[in-house]
Amino acid sequence: SQTIHQWPATLVQPVGSPLSLECTVEGTSNPNLYWYRQAAGRGLQLLFYSVGIGQISSEVPQNLSASRPQDRQFILSSKKLLLSDSGFYLCAWSFTTDLAEAFFGQGTRLTVV
Amino acid sequence: QQPVQSPQAVILREGEDAVINCSSSKALYSVHWYRQKHGEAPVFLMILLKGGEQKGHEKISASFNEKKQQSSLYLTASQLSYSGTYFCGTEAAGNKLTFGGGTRVLVKP
Numbered sequence: 001s002q003t004i005h006q007w008p009a010t011l012v013q014p015v016g017s018p019l020s021l022e023c024t025v026e027g028t029s030n031p032n033l034y035w036y037r038q039a040a041g042r043g044l045q046l047l048f049y050s051v052g053i054g055q056i057s058s059e060v061p062q063n064l065s066a067s068r069p070q071d072r073q074f075i076l077s078s079k080k081l082l083l084s085d086s087g088f089y090l091c092a093w094s095f096t097t098d099l100a101e102a103f104f105g106q107g108t109r110l111t112v113v
Numbered sequence: 114q115q116p117v118q119s120p121q122a123v124i125l126r127e128g129e130d131a132v133i134n135c136s137s138s139k140a141l142y143s144v145h146w147y148r149q150k151h152g153e154a155p156v157f158l159m160i161l162l163k164g165g166e167q168k169g170h171e172k173i174s175a176s177f178n179e180k181k182q183q184s185s186l187y188l189t190a191s192q193l194s195y196s197g198t199y200f201c202g203t204e205a206a207g208n209k210l211t212f213g214g215g216t217r218v219l220v221k222p
Contacts, residue, residue, distance in 0.1 A: 034210065036212070041217075042214065042215070043115070043118075043200065043212055043213055043214035043215045044155070044200055044202075044212035044215070045212075046209070046210070046211050046212070049209050057209070090154060090155070092210075094210065098143075099143055099160050099162065099204070101145065101157040101160060102145070102147075102155075102157065102202070102210055103157070104154035104155050104156075105154060106153070106154050107153075107154055
């Protein structure tokens with residue numbers, strides 16, 4: 001069976017510090033991978049989307065970036081965090097077939113102080 | 114472009130019904146529905162194809178009106194466990210999944 005791991009679960013970082021959130025998927029090959037952000041009480045905002053190694057689509061221009069160095073590894077990064085980067089970050093994966101549901105990781109609650 | 118959900122929030126008593134709508138300005142290929150409990154990851158409920166499909170999950174069902182570019186989620190005889198935030202997601206080319214702003218549902222005893 002497939003599983004998705006996302007860490008850390010919580011993170012408090014000062015403004016201007018770097019960020020690295022990691023997500024890995026087990027039990028499948030060549031999944032679609034997603035990073036979403038959810039501000040407090042808000043919807044799921046798609047940040048990045050990847051259909052393969054090194055293939056990243058950015059949905060929202062900002063100071064975040066994503067990389068996919070391996071087939072089942074997706075990393076969200078920032079060189080300098082802003083207060084507005086605070087939120088609940090969710091990694092998700094899906095099969096590449098049509099009508100594939102998304103499976104979410106447990107999320108990382110990031111607070112920038 | 115994100116789909117638009119309405120209402121933003123709904124409060125109902127156990128056993129009551131509610132409807133959540135999801136609409137898009139773009140042609141929809143499929144619509145996903147997910148439920149998120151507070152502080153947890155969203156959990157998949159169902160996917161609907163264009164063509165007026167209807168589906169059900171327990172006493173939660175949904176319909177997809179392709180002409181109106183709209184999907185509706187029906188919470189029937191609601192239970193306390195139905196509380197949470199419901200998201201609709203629309204699928205574009207290449208499986209890119211974009212979600213609406215969510216509808217917060219609170220079911221009271």
